[in-house]
Amino acid sequence: MYHGKLPELLPDAGTLRNLWVTAVRDVGRGVRVPGIDECLLEVMRLPGARGAAVVDWTSGLALGTTGESPNGDHEATAAETAEVARMAAEQPAFALPPPGGAGGPRPGPPVEDVIITTHTGYHVLRFVETAFDSSVFLYLWLDRAEGNLALARLRLGEMAERLVLA
Amino acid sequence: MRPLTAGPDEDARHTTPSPMLQRLAAERATGALLRDRGTLYLADGQVVHAESPATPGIDILLTTGGALRHEGWWDAVAQAGAGQRVARYLVDSGHVPGGALELCHLGALYDAAFFALAPTRTPARFRYGVSHWIGPVRPVAVDAVQRETLRRRELLDRIWPDALTDTAPVTRTAYPLDAPVPPRQLRVLELADGVRTASDIARELGRSAFHLLVDLRRLAAAGLVEAVGREAAPGAAAHGLAALPETADPDVALLRRLRDALEAL
Structure with a gap:
């Protein structure tokens, strides 16, 4: 059976032996665990939530989307919001260390979130910190009349953490 | 190419x-x-x-x-x-x-x-x-x-409409860093040693290779990075041009070779 390209880190002989002996037992198990979709569903429970997405800000790729999108095209919205996120993440003015120099340098972008207010809604971009290299943010489109920006901002922060720590 | x-x-x-x-x-x-x-x-x-x-x-x-x-x-x-x-x-x-x-x-x-x-x-x-x-x-x-x-x-x-930095080894240009470079691009710049390619740097940083292509094109657009071996291509192309036969009625094959040579410039 062809298993594709071998992993790039080489295992020792014992590991290779175990691979053939033990792994056969694992066939057939499988339950979905919380991931991108569950996170987006949770975001959509916020009052006034109209649409949400998980976006990579280097490429502009939408990794997951739900609900409506402001211009009727989730992929276009992802590319546009990614450009905003990148600009925010890369500006030296927003990259200043905390006063007193406490904590030392942290991985990931120094910006926590970006909030854009329009006549009809709020657009909240929340950066996601991961233990591997990435440039991901959570995007929420919130109705201006029905949404609660303070609540949404807090919950989005929690969910950005839960997405990668749960 | x-x-x-x-x-x-x-x-x-x-x-x-x-x-x-x-x-x-x-x-x-x-x-x-x-x-x-x-x-x-x-x-x-x-x-x-x-x-x-x-x-x-x-x-x-x-x-x-x-x-x-x-x-x-x-x-x-x-x-x-x-x-x-x-x-x-x-x-x-x-x-x-x-x-x-x-x-x-x-x-x-x-x-x-x-x-x-x-x-x-x-x-x-x-x-x-x-x-x-x-x-x-x-x-x-x-x-x-x-x-x-x-x-x-x-x-x-x-x-940046030049794909050379996607595949060739990349190196720093002589331009000084006169504008701030984002930290993520700075790490890429430090590894642009004239030997490593985009894929090498991606592997070393544990970063997506496409992200590397993006960073390198931005750095190239800023004039901070260039592909190694850019000089080699025109020489090869000139050799190809010199070998072209002279005909009054150029055929498709000839046009293709011309196009390939121009693209290699």
């Missing part, structure tokens, strides 16, 4: 990168599509995994950043490799959180797919029934992968 501007790619840009992939999606095929620069794994007509020699695998991405220890990776391969459920095991055993694994795997999938779907003259092959030992994570529609690949080509060309 990929043409820099117009040419065969101009057509490819507006059509699907791989019509064969489209057909396989329509027939809900399961198996591996082997192309010149990478492999796409399909299950039920959806893309479930992709890999390319140009991009770091999910093992490199997870272990370089510290999200997963090498032992954790090998434990998963040992326990679940032959059962083709390595991804599932990584999550179930608590090595990697489910959301983090999805983000990392999706990133790696689109990354490898971009290179695997690069224009090529080598015909692709499909091996029915083959699946990958990483196992199911989050399947992606073939349409989405094809569209994203085209969008990424356009994105690169919008940043």
